[in-house]
Amino acid sequence: MSLARRWSFSLLLLLAAACKDQGSEAPASGGGATIGAALSLTGAAASYGALQRAGIQAGVEQVTGGGGPKLNVLIEDDASTKEQGITVFQKFINRDRVSAILGPTLSNTASAADPLAQQAKVPVLAISNTAPTGITDIGNYIWRDSLTEAQVIPGAFKKAQEKLKFKTAGVLYGNDDVFTKAGYDVMQKALADLAIKVLGTQTFAKPDRDYNAQLTALIGLKPDVLVVSALADNASSIVAQARQRGWTGPILGGNGFNSPAFIKNAGAAAEGVMVGTSWNSLSQDPANQKFLEAMKKGGVNPDQFSAQAYTGVIILAEAIKQAEGKTGREDIVAGLAKVKDLDTPLGKFSFTPGRDAQHEPSVQQVKDGKFQIVQ
Amino acid sequence: MGQQVLNGIFLGSIYALFAVGYTLVFGVLDILNLAHQAVFMLAAFIALALVADAHLSLWVALPAAVLAGGAIGIVLERVAFRPLRGRADSNISGLISSLAMATVFEAIALQIFGPDISRFPPGTFPDRVVRIGAATASLLQLCIVGISVVLMAVLTLLLARSRLGRQIRAVAESPRAARILGIDVDRAIAMAFFLSSALGGAAGVLFGLAFNSISPDVGRGVELKGLAVIILGGMGSVPGAVIAGFALGLIEVFTVAHLGSSFRDAVSFAVLFFVLIARPRGLFGRAAAREA
Numbered sequence: 234m235s236l237a238r239r240w241s242f243s244l245l246l247l248l249a250a251a252c253k254d255q256g257s258e259a260p261a262s263g264g265g266a267t268i269g270a271a272l273s274l275t276g277a278a279a280s281y282g283a284l285q286r287a288g289i290q291a292g293v294e295q296v297t298g299g300g301g302p303k304l305n306v307l308i309e310d311d312a313s314t315k316e317q318g319i320t321v322f323q324k325f326i327n328r329d330r331v332s333a334i335l336g337p338t339l340s341n342t343a344s345a346a347d348p349l350a351q352q353a354k355v356p357v358l359a360i361s362n363t364a365p366t367g368i369t370d371i372g373n374y375i376w377r378d379s380l381t382e383a384q385v386i387p388g389a390f391k392k393a394q395e396k397l398k399f400k401t402a403g404v405l406y407g408n409d410d411v412f413t414k415a416g417y418d419v420m421q422k423a424l425a426d427l428a429i430k431v432l433g434t435q436t437f438a439k440p441d442r443d444y445n446a447q448l449t450a451l452i453g454l455k456p457d458v459l460v461v462s463a464l465a466d467n468a469s470s471i472v473a474q475a476r477q478r479g480w481t482g483p484i485l486g487g488n489g490f491n492s493p494a495f496i497k498n499a500g501a502a503a504e505g506v507m508v509g510t511s512w513n514s515l516s517q518d519p520a521n522q523k524f525l526e527a528m529k530k531g532g533v534n535p536d537q538f539s540a541q542a543y544t545g546v547i548i549l550a551e552a553i554k555q556a557e558g559k560t561g562r563e564d565i566v567a568g569l570a571k572v573k574d575l576d577t578p579l580g581k582f583s584f585t586p587g588r589d590a591q592h593e594p595s596v597q598q599v600k601d602g603k604f605q606i607v608q
Numbered sequence: 609m610g611q612q613v614l615n616g617i618f619l620g621s622i623y624a625l626f627a628v629g630y631t632l633v634f635g636v637l638d639i640l641n642l643a644h645q646a647v648f649m650l651a652a653f654i655a656l657a658l659v660a661d662a663h664l665s666l667w668v669a670l671p672a673a674v675l676a677g678g679a680i681g682i683v684l685e686r687v688a689f690r691p692l693r694g695r696a697d698s699n700i701s702g703l704i705s706s707l708a709m710a711t712v713f714e715a716i717a718l719q720i721f722g723p724d725i726s727r728f729p730p731g732t733f734p735d736r737v738v739r740i741g742a743a744t745a746s747l748l749q750l751c752i753v754g755i756s757v758v759l760m761a762v763l764t765l766l767l768a769r770s771r772l773g774r775q776i777r778a779v780a781e782s783p784r785a786a787r788i789l790g791i792d793v794d795r796a797i798a799m800a801f802f803l804s805s806a807l808g809g810a811a812g813v814l815f816g817l818a819f820n821s822i823s824p825d826v827g828r829g830v831e832l833k834g835l836a837v838i839i840l841g842g843m844g845s846v847p848g849a850v851i852a853g854f855a856l857g858l859i860e861v862f863t864v865a866h867l868g869s870s871f872r873d874a875v876s877f878a879v880l881f882f883v884l885i886a887r888p889r890g891l892f893g894r895a896a897a898r899e900a
Contacts, residue, residue, distance in 0.1 A: 275723040436869045442819035445615040446864040466725050479744050500730040
């Protein structure tokens, strides 16, 4: 070992020791509960992450303003990737020693990062993961407040079918992402249950920009509706290109369409697109009105993702309350199990025995450049 | 069927335009300019900024962005290639330094425009659909194909007929002989970079308009396709790059429609593989270059 190398090695050891020290001090400085939030602030899902951050911040203000437990939320960017998601989780678990984690934004990231939390026995409350499998079944420390595609899509499709009376469908989905693939599986089953004939199925990958080949093939089959499972960025391009290819019929989307960014980017092409949603923006419940007011104050146009993020904070506060103010990791897990019929912007909220969310879904349609709830 | 052919021609015209510039620099310098995709991306962003922020018409923004692309090419040549020229291993070191410049350009774009997908404002180009037999194309798509073909024709003419074209071809043949004949080799190379990057930039703007999504990493996927196109067409051959570009566009569209999007790149590169077995120098590659 050369001298330089020995030096750098001992430097590294020193650095490691310094990091460790910092880690064990962090929780003492905070007081109350330290919560980590892993959100996609950059990358493919950045349009969701920004709104989730706004929702969490509004939620924290709501809780502390209402005399609830003190919450110190650390927000980190998972960059919409598994790798960065794992890095952020390791930081939260080992360095910041958080009581619980909110996020990560994408199911894809959660499938890779959540097992770390399960192993370290740190509770995770997912606020936007909608893949039906592979999230909460990771283990008893993983919870979620977002309805799965499997809970939202069948109801949404049934309602859309009653309104539009379609009999055949062409399907397009992203096959390189856990979330869009899972959405496709649910859609396929929902279509089969409604006895809708699928005339053709096409795929794309997240980095694709050109969907003309797939859309031409699908439109050529003359289906009654197009069914698309995609994230918002891909979704807006797909819808715009479908309209350019001359498609004037209805388009049914998955949860990825549930973002104001989708409408903004697709423009006029988005008109008439129907999506299932777990948040009814028109709900007159006091909890929802309070949420809308908080978002309006922050100058943010709320969506389902901000509502679920806000609800995530409310649920953690309730869990701490149920645990008589204790903020240990096990205390929060015990508290979460006792959350029942909690008033949230999503409606009366409870957990299923499988730690998934339980509340009523709705359907919305783009009209005049806005999502409007279909009654 | 007709519609898919149209989709393929449309995609192929952008690939061809990108690859023509790529192959021009390779033909002159025997160096792969891996920053070509970054110029492609920067020009798209420049056009976007001119349209969205400076509220210029697209017909002003497009030529301006193309010229800016060319200017970036001259900078690129000065910074990444000229200091290394004449060194024994300049091919490899040039490749590496162009990769470094690509990273720098991407970082600049990331800083200014952010990591999210940026889009041209609605109404940048009139939304009109044109019927061609049973198929439909948007006016934008037809313009893109038209602009690409015109630019490629201009380049071909320029190389074949103009004084500058003769100089560039002379340098490609042998820089030393060109210098002895009184040609300013550095200037000819700089001009080759200008032309190459201007065409790459034009491809970037058209790509951005066509699919209306621009991000700092938008050039990476196209770079790999461009590489396949210039190898398929015969390294350094401009007509080869044009034909291979259209061929690859068509292959890709039919692969996606009939085999699925997962095979998009697999089939393109399989075709490349088999062409290279049959014709190691590509479709239009010249016979082994004379090594002086």
